[in-house]
Amino acid sequence: MKAFYKTIVLSDIHLGIKASKAKEVVHFLKHHKCETLILNGDIIDGWQLRKSGKWKKQHSNFFKYVINLIAKAKCDEIIYLRGNHDDFLDEILPFSLANFKIKRHHVHYGVNKKYFVTHGDIFDNVTTKLKWIAKLGDVGYTFLLWLNRHYNNYRERKGLPYYSLSQVVKAKVKSAVSFISDYEQELVKVAQARRCGGIICGHIHQPAIKNIDGIEYLNSGDWVESLTALVEDKEGVWSIIYYSEWLEKHEQQKINQLSKSA
DSSP, X not given: OOXXXXXXXXXXXXXXXXXXXXXXXXXXXXXXXXXXXXEESOSBOHHHHHTTOOOOHHHHXXXXXXXXXHHTTSOSEEXXXXXXXXXXGGGTOSEEETTEEEESEEEEEOSSSEEEEXXXXXXXXXXXXXXXXXXXXXXXXXXXXXXXXXXXXXXXXXXXXXXXXXXXXXXXXXXXXXXXXXXXXXXXXXXXXXXXXXXXEOSSSOOEEEEETXXXXXXXXXXXXXXXXXXXXXXXXXXXXXXXXXXXXXXXXXHHHHHHHO
16 A cells, blocks of 8 residues: 655656666655655756766656656646756756646645745855866765765675765765755755745755754755655655665565465
8 A cells, every 4th residue: 555645855866877776766656655746856867967877767767657647647746846967957947747847946835834945956056156066076976876886785795784885974074064064054044035934955965854943954865875755744744764764664564464364
């Protein structure tokens, strides 16, 4: 049975790079139903596709599944917000086809409050003002993901659990920690200026739900490292679903059902 949510927010899937978990995100969507699906930026990694990225069948399958949600009325509305890695969407913004919309920003009306939804890159000075530095940093990050993938292939052969090198590096580098804190504060100011009670973002690959100066700060994380989704239930309560934790519970439920039927 599918879990139902008022809203599901996914961001930073980065289709077009090897580290993208397209199969996993489709598997997640097949087991979670919602009224509104928000794809909050960097769904396609145009930067990598222009260089060494490769578009695969599973990347196309993601969009086939998403479009099918609208075609078969399985989702009331799908909002795709432009991120910095899919900045090629600037050429067609704004775009609307039935209940599928591509926008730069969005205002989401939750059960209890209004949320300003943005990918978050516009408030990152490195990304907006010094794009060449951002792309240089992207090269380093891509290498870290490559190293992370091979390291975890080794751990898997040894029967060890997944371990995110890039998340550990970011957590230990003071400048990264400071950047994340500044990023959160700037986004909170945006929500306040827009007279919203909350801000929903992505971009920094750091899933979070917290209260900052009376504003609900929500970050959906990513589908490269964290594999997380931000979900809102019928009562307007938000939570973060970690795919690895959900999958473990899902597999255990299947085992229990098979045991009962045996």
